[in-house]
Amino acid sequence: MKTIDNSSRRSFLRQAFGAGALVLGARVLPTRALAALETAVFSPNVFVGIKSDGTVLIVAHRSEMGTSSRTMVPLILADEMEADWKRVKIEQAIGDEKYGDQNTDGSHSVRSFFSVMQECGASARSMLEQAAANQWSVPVSQCKATLHQVVHSPSGKKLGYGELAAAAAKLPVPDKSKLIFKKKSEYRYIGKDLPVYDLSDITHGKAVFGMDAKVDGMVYASVEHSPVLGGKLLSFDDKEALQVPGVSRTVEIPAFKPPHAFQALGGVAVIADNTWSAFQGRKKLKVSWDPGPNASYTSSEYKQQLQATARKPGKVVRNVGDVDKGFAAATKILEADYYVPHLAHAAMEPVVAVADFRDGKCTLWAPTQNPQAVQDTVAAAVGIDKKNVICNVTLLGGGFGRKSKPDYCAEAAILSKQLGKPVKVVWTREDDIHFDYYHSVAALYMKAGLDQSGKPVAWLQRSVFPSINSTFALDVKSGSAGELGMGFTDTPYALPNHRAENGEAVNHVRIGWLRSVANIYHAFAVCSFADELAHAAGRDPKDYLLDLIGPPRLVDLKAQGVDYPNMGPIEQYPVDTARLRKVVELVAEKSGWGKRRLPKGHALGIAAHRSFLSYIATVVEVAVSPAGKISIPRVDMAVDAGMIVSPDRVRSQFEGAAVFGASLALMGEITATAGKIDQSNFNNYPVVRMNEAPLETRVYIVESDAPPAGVGEPGVPPFAPALCNAIFAATGKRIRELPLSRQKLV
Amino acid sequence: MITLKINGSPRQFDGDPEMPLLWYLRDVVGLTGSKFGCGMGLCGACTVHQDGVAIRSCVTPVRGVVGKEVTTIEGLSNDSHPLQKAWEALNVPQCGYCQVGQIMQAASLLKQTPKPTDKDIDDAMTGNICRCGTYQRIRAAIHLAAKEKA
Structure with a gap:
C-alpha cells in the first residue's frame, strides 16, 4: 500500500471511537475519519486508489456547497484513468496540506486541479497498462486501458483494474x-452531463450536512x-437559563484578540x-456588555462618510493618459454616485460544527470550505499542533x-476542550x-467626459469600501490589490484617458468574501455607468x-502600472477583449436584443x-407594472469560462447566479445601528423566493479550448447592472443605489 | 408521556411537549432529513407532512401532532416518489440543503392539485427558500412529476 502513512492518526481514532461508535446523521460512517484511501491496494498518489474488488476510490479534496466540485473534480481523474464511473467511490478528504489547496473559494476547483487530476489519472492508467503487459509478457504498447480493464489488442485478452x-x-510511478x-x-x-454523486442521497434526505x-x-x-464587534463581556446571570429542562451548564468563551481573523468571537455558551x-436556555441568559468603540457604527452616517470620501481624490491605482485634460476637452460631462450596502451570505444551513477534543487532539465534523484553515484556527484556539x-x-x-x-x-473546539466531551455548536439564523x-458596503463615484460624437474621452472612477484585509490586520484603510482587481483596476474599456482611485474606509464589522466579492459593487457601477453614457450619447x-x-x-x-493579481497566470489568462466582445454579441443575438417585441412595461438591459x-x-428582461412592481420574466447569459467539465452544472451555476444577483439587487441590505446589525432572519433580510425569481434563465456556453476559468461566481456581478439598465429602459429611472426595495419606481 | 406517529410507527416521548417537532425529529428520533433553516417558519427547510399536508416542523410543538400522522422525507416513499424521480431527472439540487423541504412541500401540492399551473406552484412553493437559486428547475420538476403521475 502506497498511501500516505497515517497510522498514528488511525490508531488514535480507533481508540477514541471504537468500531461503529461514530455516527454521522442517519448513517454510520466510521471511515470518514480515516485516511481516505486506506482500504486501497494500489494508490499511486494521494487522490486515487483501487481496491482488490476493483472499486476505484477517488478523493474529493474540495468542499461541496452546490457547485458540484465534489463530483466534477474526481470525474476528471476518472475519465483520464478510464475508470468506469459506476465503480468509482468518492471519499471526502480530511483537511491535509498533502492535497494542496483545499480552500473551496475563488471559483478555482477545476481551474487549479484540472491538470493535477489528469496527471493522477494518467499515472494510474499507465501503471495498470504496464502491470498487464508484465503479466502477459507483451509490449506495453499493445495494452490499452479501456473502461476499467486493460485489453491486449492483438489477442483480446483482458484484465480488470481490481485484478x-x-x-x-509494485511499479514505479511514471515521470x-x-x-x-x-x-x-x-x-x-x-463535457457530458453526469449527475452529481450525492443526488439520490439529497433527494431522499440521506445526505449528511454539517447540521446532521x-x-x-x-x-x-x-x-x-x-x-x-469587539464588545467586552461585563457580567452574566445564568440562573434562569440553567432551569430550562435539558440545559446542563454555561461556559464563557474568551473574547478574540484583535485582529479577529477566524477566531471565535467569544461570549457565553449554553450547553x-x-x-x-x-x-x-440562551434566551434566558442575562448578559451585560461593554459595546466598545464599534458602537459608533451606524449605516446611514457611514454611508455619507463613504460618499464624501468618494467625492474626493483618492490613491491612484490605475492611470492612462490624462483624465483632467480629457475632461477639459470634453463637450459633455457626466457624474454619478453609486452605492451598494453590506450583504449577508444567508446560506440555508446556518454555520454549525461538531468538535471532539481528547488526549491533546481535536476531531471536527464541519461544513467548511477550507478544512486546512479549520486546522490552523482550531490549533491556535486550543493550543495544539495543527x-x-x-x-x-x-x-x-x-x-x-x-x-x-x-x-x-x-467555538466548538474550545467548548469541547473545556467540557471534556464532544460538542455541537449550532448557530441560529439570527x-x-x-x-x-x-x-x-461600497460607495463609488464615476465621472466621464464625452466628445461631440458621444465617445468617452475621459473616465474617472473611485471606489471606497472597508477592506477584507481588516480581517487579518489592524488599521487597514485601503482596498487590497485583489479587491481592486475585481472589476475596478481591470475595467477593459478602450479609453484614451482613464484613472481609477481608491479612497480610505475603516471597518466596524467583520468583512469577508461573498460570492463574486468586490466584483458586485464594481460591476454595478461600471456597467451601469456604461449604460448611462450610451443613453447620454x-x-x-x-x-x-x-x-x-x-x-x-x-x-x-502591467504596462499601465496596475498592481493586478489576476486569478491565474496572466500569460495563460490574459484580459482578452475579443472574448468579452464575443459574449456580448452572443447574448445580444440569443436574447433578441433590438429585435424581440416586448409587452408594454417590459424592457431589456445589458451588462x-x-x-x-x-x-x-x-x-x-424586466417587467415594471404600473404600480412600480418589478418582475423578471427572462434572463439570457452568455458564458465563456474556457474549457468546462459539466455543461449542465455550469448552466445550473448561472441559473443560480441570476437568482443570487436578483436577491442582492432587489432586496439585499444589511445595516447597523450603534454597531448592532438591524436584520435578523428572512423576514427582515429577505432573499428571492420562487414568485420573485427570474422565471426563465437561458445560459449559452461558448465552446472553448482555453484553460478552465471560473464558474461558481462570475454569473453574479453583471446581473444587478443589467437589471437596473433594463429598469432605465422601461421607466427612464436610473438606479444608482441598491437594493431596489428602497427605491420608488413610480 | 405522549405518543406520536412518525412515518407510520408509534413513538413515546416523555420530554417537553413544547419542543418543536423539528428538533424532536432531528435530535431525539435521529431523522435528520428535515432541516433547520430559520426557526420561524420563514424558509420551509423543515417541511414535513401532518396527515398528508405540508407543515413547518420548526414552529410546530410536538404536542400539536399528537393523534396525527407525521410523514418526513424518510417516509415519503418506499423507493422514490415521482417528485424525487423528477428532481433527479432534471438535476434540480445544488447544495441540496433545502431540497427535502421543497420536495415535501411539492408532494403536498400535488396531493391537493395533481395538475398545478405556474401560479399554483408559485402559491404553494413561495414559502420555501432556495438560496442556490434552483427555482426554475423546481418548477420544471413539479410539472414533470405531475405529467408522469397522470
Missing part, C-alpha cells in the same frame, strides 16, 4: 513527462455573542442535551464564502445574520458597450463583465 491493482502497486493524455475526443465523462453530524456522547451549544434546549486537528468535511448547506471562515469551528463576515447600449470594449486585444495592465477569468454577458 491488476496489486501488481500495479510526469512520460505521461500520455487522452485527446478531447476520447473523453467519456468530461452526530457523535455519541455529544452535547449541544448555543452561544451568546457581543451584539457589537444542553438537545439543540432546542440550548436555544431556550497536525493534531482532524477536520472531517461534511456536505455544506450552501457556503457562498461564509464557510471559508471557521470561527464556528473554533446568529448567522448578526455575526456574519459581511460583503462590504443617444446610442444603443449594446453597440455603445462594444465600442467601449473596443477592438479585440489583450489589455496589458458584461470579466471575473474569475471568465467572460459573462447578461441580458435581463
